[in-house]
Amino acid sequence: MLLLAGCQGVQSPLAPGGDQATALHNLFLLMMAVCGGIYALVLVGLGWSLRRVRSAGQAAEVPERSLWGAAIVIVIGLTVLIVGSFVADRAVFASRRQGAMMVRVTGHQWWWRIEYRDPATGRWIETANELHLPLDRTTRVALGSADVIHSFWVPNVAGKLDMIPGRRNVLDLTPRRVGWFRGQCAEFCGTQHAHMALDVKVESVAAFEAWLTEQARPAPSPASRGAAVFANACAVCHAIRGTGASGRVGPDLTHLASRKSIAAGTLTMTRGNLQGWITQPQALKPGTSMPAVPLSGPDADALAAYMESLK
Ligand code: HEC
Ligand SMILES: [Cu+2]
Structure with a gap:
């Protein structure tokens, strides 16, 4: 039950929410069915031979027709899988759709x-x-x-x-x-x-x-302490459209505060986490390409407030 509980959720190929994921999910079910069927047949065959051995008291010879039967089942199984995988592949790359x-x-x-x-x-x-x-x-x-x-x-x-x-x-x-x-x-x-x-x-x-229109909008360019600290310490690497900041080393921050998380899902977007990230990124994501920039307490506060205003 615990294992099955993992099949749902926001990161699961077993809970498809789109055409391409559904095609792959169907392929998965087909593979499970074919392989499960063959597995069951193997077990039945094994049980059958064990019984034969027990009643005959010696190794029983496998009749030729069951060998042929096994070969036919395998060929059919593999053919079904080849067709299934071809169909799934077509569905995933059903490309050249107009207007995408x-x-x-x-x-x-x-x-x-x-x-x-x-x-x-x-x-x-x-x-x-x-x-x-x-x-x-x-x-x-x-x-x-x-x-x-x-x-x-x-x-x-x-x-x-x-x-x-x-x-x-x-x-x-x-x-x-x-x-x-x-x-x-x-x-x-x-x-x-x-x-x-x-x-x-x-x-x-x-x-x-509506979201895209918001994202396209440039940010205001306030004359605040936070914005000044940003221009000094961060703009070499980060862009904020609408201000002079146009660095391209790190993520564009024009609408940073509209995002759900910070640093690629590392932290949830809260004021505290923003401030933590700005002052010690290396402690939160060791090795990240964002260096820790030394800032005074008031500068860090002002900067976090400015970051939070970038909705
Ligand atoms: C040397 C370049 C560099 C400097 C200087 C720099 N950053 Fe970054 N920053 C990055 C990189 C690269 C990332 C992406 C790190 C990651 O997620 O691993 C990043 C990520 C971020 C994020 C998270 C963005 C997101 O989309 O989640 C914020 C916020 C941020 N930086 C703010 C700042 C602030 C404020 C400063 C100035 C104190 C600053 N950065 C200085 C390179 C830099
Ligand atoms: Cu990667």
Whole structure:
């Protein structure tokens, strides 16, 4: 029962919530059925021979026709699996669907750069670590990597696909169930690989469009102490659209506080966690490419307040 309880949840291929995940789930069930059936036949055959041995008192010879029977069962089983896997593969890569929205997702050690097209201007806009998908539409993700090989895997929505430096692999996602799901980098990519999670939100088309319009909006450029500290200490690596900050080493922070979590699922988005992350990222995600920047107490407070205002 405990093992079965693991089949549900926000990161499970056994609780599919999209066309591609359903195709893979069906393939899984087919494989279980074929292999389970063959396993049962093997056990029956074994039981039968044991009984024969016991009653005859010596090793019984296997009749030729049961050998033929086994060969036929195996050929049929494998053929069913080949056809099933071909059909599932077609469904996952039922590509060239017209009008699919394109999103770029790039793996970094250890976070996700995500780019959508601004619906108003058609220009790419950036966000990070949180992928939003419209329900019942096909979104095409173009997967890439900025450093080592990563792998994109949101099991409830689709199977996984590698993210390879210098290449864009393309995966279609057609979610059929609203809610939050969890993705995870599925190719070992260094010490913080386990802390490279992806929040995925599937929402109605209207909610998605409202979200995207919000994301496309630049941030205000306040004359606050927090903003000044940011410009000094953080802008080399981080961009905040609408301000002078345009670093591209780390995630775009324009709408940081609208996200569910911090640093690729490492911490939930709260004021305390933000402040903790800003002052000691190396303690929370050892080895992360974000250095600990020495800040005075009041500067750290002001900076956290500024970060929290980036809705
Ligand atoms: C040397 C480049 C660099 C500097 C300087 C830097 N960061 Fe970062 N920052 C990163 C990288 C890289 C990440 C992604 C780390 C990860 O998730 O492993 C990151 C992540 C973050 C995140 C989490 C973003 C998200 O989407 O979850 C926040 C918030 C953040 N940095 C704020 C700051 C602030 C505030 C400063 C200034 C005190 C700062 N950073 C300085 C490189 C930098
Ligand atoms: Cu990775």
